[in-house]
Amino acid sequence: MSQNTTEVITGGVVLAAAVAFLFYAGQVAGLGGGGDSYTLRGSFRTADGIGVGTDVRLAGVKIGTVTSLTLNPTTYFADATISVPDAVQVPADSSLLISSEGLLGGNFVEIQPGGALENLGPGEEIEDTQGSVSLISLLLAFVSGRGDSDDASSDTAAP
Template sequence: MSENTTDVIVGGAVLAVAVGFLLYAGQATGLSGGGSEYELTASFRSADGINVGTDVRMAGVKIGRVTDITLDPGTYRASTVFSVLQGIEIPDDSAVAISSEGLLGGNYVELLPGGSPFYLEPGTEIEFTQGSISLVSLLMKFVAGDDKEDQAE
């Protein structure tokens, strides 16, 4: 009889830990309805390194996530939809850029607030954008630049 009681207690503890882990994973990935959000859009020349679920940050603080990325067939630009937490008002002259966490880190969407007293409405497109910068192309330009200097001497 005591073995059955022990099995029930251990099983309940394992089940509680599993439910806790699922709740934590849902909050960490943004799947839970932890707060209301509104959507903004932006169009990038290059959206390398970001995907659905990528963080949207302002001043290094996560304030949202990317919810959709599609190719606009008319402009050949990456149309990006991202959510921002309700209560965070973005000035209408703000910019959005794809930034890198470092040489080996991933990319994220960074909101750079402007100074306007007017704020973006939900669904508005942010006009001022800066796409991702390819580290490989920068290194190739650096290497090609050094070769040209060596050939000139």
Template sequence: MAYERAEIAAGAAVMVVAAGFFLYAANGAGFAREAGTYPLTASFRSVEGITVGSDVRLAGVKVGSITDLTLNPQTFFADARIELQDTIQLPTDSAILISSEGLLGGNFVEIIPGGALENLEPGAEIEDTQGAVSLITLLMKFVGGDSADETANP
């Protein structure tokens, strides 16, 4: 009888730990909506290096995260859904771009606030976007040279 109680207690403890891991993973993956946030959308040419759960930063400070990435079949752009803190009110002419933390660092989404007097409403789209820049493509252009540069400087 004592063994049965011990087995039941051990099984219950395993279930509680498993539920905790599941909730932690769901929150990290962006499935759970954070309290005090509102949604925005943006459409990028390329979201290379960005996944659901990636940071959205303003002046280097995390102010939100990416909660969904889908391919738009009409435009062939990647549509991103962003959850931003309620305390951050962005002007309508704000820009959003994919930045890198350096050569070996990861990518994140950076917001550059505009100067308009009106603010983006929840669910609005940030229209001024810049997609990810491939480091390999830049290196190939640098190493291989560009024919436009050769004609401009004979």
């Protein structure tokens, strides 16, 4: 009988650990009912590195997620919809940009608040946006720009 009791207790501990893990995973993924939120929109020329579920941060703190990312067939821009908690009021002149966590890190959407007294309402669009910057295109621009300046200086130095 003591063997059955041990098996039942062990099974209960394993089941409790599984439930705790699922609860933790739901909280990390943002699936928990963390309160009410509203949506804001923004259009990016390039949205490399972000997708549905990408973090939205304000002052480095995660406050929401990207809920939708679609291609606008008229402008050929990436239209993003983000979810922001009701407790966070975003000023009307704020900026929305795609930032990188570092050279090897992932991208996230950052809200840079403005100084306007009016706040954006649900479903409104943040007009000032900056898309993602490709590290490879920056390196290519640096290399090609540096080569042009060397060529230009050698042309002007020689009579």
